[in-house]
Amino acid sequence: MPERSQTLGRLRLAGVYIFIAALIVMARPTPALLAAGATLAVIGETVRIWAAGHLTKSVRLATAGPYAWTQNPLYLGRLLILTGLGIAARNEWGLNWLALLAGYAIFFLYYIPRKLRVEGTRLENIHGEAFTRYNRSVPILFPSLRPYPGRGGERWSFGQMVRNQEPFVMLGLLVALAFLAWKIGV
Numbered sequence: 001m002p003e004r005s006q007t008l009g010r011l012r013l014a015g016v017y018i019f020i021a022a023l024i025v026m027a028r029p030t031p032a033l034l035a036a037g038a039t040l041a042v043i044g045e046t047v048r049i050w051a052a053g054h055l056t057k058s059v060r061l062a063t064a065g066p067y068a069w070t071q072n073p074l075y076l077g078r079l080l081i082l083t084g085l086g087i088a089a090r091n092e093w094g095l096n097w098l099a100l101l102a103g104y105a106i107f108f109l110y111y112i113p114r115k116l117r118v119e120g121t122r123l124e125n126i127h128g129e130a131f132t133r134y135n136r137s138v139p140i141l142f143p144s145l146r147p148y149p150g151r152g153g154e155r156w157s158f159g160q161m162v163r164n165q166e167p168f169v170m171l172g173l174l175v176a177l178a179f180l181a182w183k184i185g186v
Contacts, residue, residue: 037088044080068147
């Protein structure tokens with residue numbers, strides 16, 4: 001990946017984290033909204049942990065675990081976390097709802113189309129016909145009710161989940177939720 005792309009990617013990620021931090025700092029959560037939002041966010045992170053333990057990037061086409069139901073369980077998890085934090089980080093001026101709408105717009109209009117274009121091309125180049133069959137059979141984001149018939153039998157790996165750096169996402173989410181809970185005295 002060119003250095004310019006890596007730098008822009010890091011800047012985008014830093015901007016997202018700064019925005020989330022500001023939203024959480026300005027939040028005035030309620031117990032009910034925190035509980036609802038935390039539930040969605042924890043479900044999202046659970047999906048991400050499950051997916052990260054099955055993903056060996058650019059080595060093997062991931063079709064086991066959650067990849068048997070959706071091509072992008074990491075993105076689905078991210079969407080659930082975004083939604084959960086948007087609900088939990090209630091703001092007196094409704095900024096959490098505006099932030100959530102902006103997050104959805106960025107997620108569905110920019111992030112997902114870009115990722116699908118870049119990753120789809122990369123996966124097709126690496127895995128060829130196997131990816132083409134998988135891509136035709138498994139939904140892009142929202143899970144299918146039936147698993148992919150050609151799914152792999154690879155087992156979930158704690159080490160792989162760690163190599164995919166999911167503990168950092170989990171830690172960030174726990175800190176955000178703990179801070180919101182602290183703000184309401186839970």
